[in-house]
Amino acid sequence: MLTKNVLIMMVVVVIAGCSNNPPKDAFKLTPTSLEDKEMQTRSFDTLNQANLLSASGSVLQDLGYTLEESDSTIGVLSASKDIDATDAGQVAGAIILAIFTGSMTPVDDHQKIRVCLVINQSLTNENASLARITIQRIVWNTEGKISRVQVIKNPELYSAFFSKLSKAVFLEENNI
Amino acid sequence: MNTVNKSCMAIIVICFVCSCSNKPKSAFDMNESQVEVRSYQTRAFDTTDRVILLRSIVATLQDLDFVIDKVDSEFGVVSATKLSGYSIRMTITIRPRGDKQLLVRASGHYNLKTIEDPAMYQDFYSALNKSTFLTSHEVD
Numbered sequence A: 001m002l003t004k005n006v007l008i009m010m011v012v013v014v015i016a017g018c019s020n021n022p023p024k025d026a027f028k029l030t031p032t033s034l035e036d037k038e039m040q041t042r043s044f045d046t047l048n049q050a051n052l053l054s055a056s057g058s059v060l061q062d063l064g065y066t067l068e069e070s071d072s073t074i075g076v077l078s079a080s081k082d083i084d085a086t087d088a089g090q091v092a093g094a095i096i097l098a099i100f101t102g103s104m105t106p107v108d109d110h111q112k113i114r115v116c117l118v119i120n121q122s123l124t125n126e127n128a129s130l131a132r133i134t135i136q137r138i139v140w141n142t143e144g145k146i147s148r149v150q151v152i153k154n155p156e157l158y159s160a161f162f163s164k165l166s167k168a169v170f171l172e173e174n175n176i
Numbered sequence B: 001m002n003t004v005n006k007s008c009m010a011i012i013v014i015c016f017v018c019s020c021s022n023k024p025k026s027a028f029d030m031n032e033s034q035v036e037v038r039s040y041q042t043r044a045f046d047t048t049d050r051v052i053l054l055r056s057i058v059a060t061l062q063d064l065d066f067v068i069d070k071v072d073s074e075f076g077v078v079s080a081t082k083l084s085g086y087s088i089r090m091t092i093t094i095r096p097r098g099d100k101q102l103l104v105r106a107s108g109h110y111n112l113k114t115i116e117d118p119a120m121y122q123d124f125y126s127a128l129n130k131s132t133f134l135t136s137h138e139v140d
Helices: A002-017 A033-040 A049-062 A088-101 A155-173 B003-019 B034-041 B050-063 B118-132
Strands: A041-044 A066-071 A076-084 A108-121 A129-141 A146-151 B042-045 B066-072 B077-083 B087-097 B101-110 B136-138
Touching: A033 A041, A033 A129, A033 A155, A033 B050, A041 A155, A049 A066, A049 A076, A049 A108, A049 A129, A049 A155, A066 B066, A076 B066, A108 B050, A108 B066, A108 B077, A129 A155, A129 B050, A129 B066, A129 B077, A146 B077, B034 B042, B034 B101, B034 B118, B042 B118, B050 B066, B050 B077, B050 B087, B050 B101, B050 B118, B101 B118, B118 B136
Parallel strands: none
Antiparallel strands: A041 A129, A066 A076, A076 A108, A108 A129, A129 A146, B042 B101, B042 B136, B066 B077, B077 B087, B087 B101
């Protein structure tokens, strides 16, 4: 039994140690790419891209993000924020498992949210600008190890951000 | 710890060491196929408008779920990371080629290695072609 476990561990180690091939489809557009783009994009009736970028920066600051990169010529803003990632259900599950196994399995602890916002001229409406955001997160567990890295494609999150941005653009344009 | 457990640990440690038999290389080592790698990482575009090309690159990276880490429009460089169960870092640079073209070079890194699969760069440039409406050419 012990030998079998050691063998399994060896195989896992060999696979993990030498997995140097990236997923083949990493640079391929997916069937949902267009749909995702729509969810991540909002049109604003302004041609003042500098104002839109500055309003976006303000919203991200309001939300507690740290701006990490910006380029006004290209219209890019990147920002990140560290927040709690504790999930009550996951913790409860780990406790139940611990009762049976005697050892506590690591659960999600904190996460870094990374946001990238890009402003562009709209191709369909010459009086409008487009703002598009993409969101990723890195989750660390209670052992301090990265447990998950993923793209966030939750429509409610995008809507919530854009509703705040609309207000900020209005305030910015009216100098409030 | 009994002897059996000790031996098991030793085997696991040896296995760790052996499984990653890549010897530590110098940070500036270059392999023989570097010229070949560079050629399939590079395309020429029929435009001299750096800003439009950079904007298209950024849009393509967003289409592919990347988040931009660094962009410098004057120098012509974009770095971005994709986190989707794995992590890939991309650096894309642009520079003039003659009076009528710009060269785009994309290099991706996965784990500790440069991505050397030509098909993946082909995928990237087909995605970029869709967002630029420009014609790209392979470079010798």
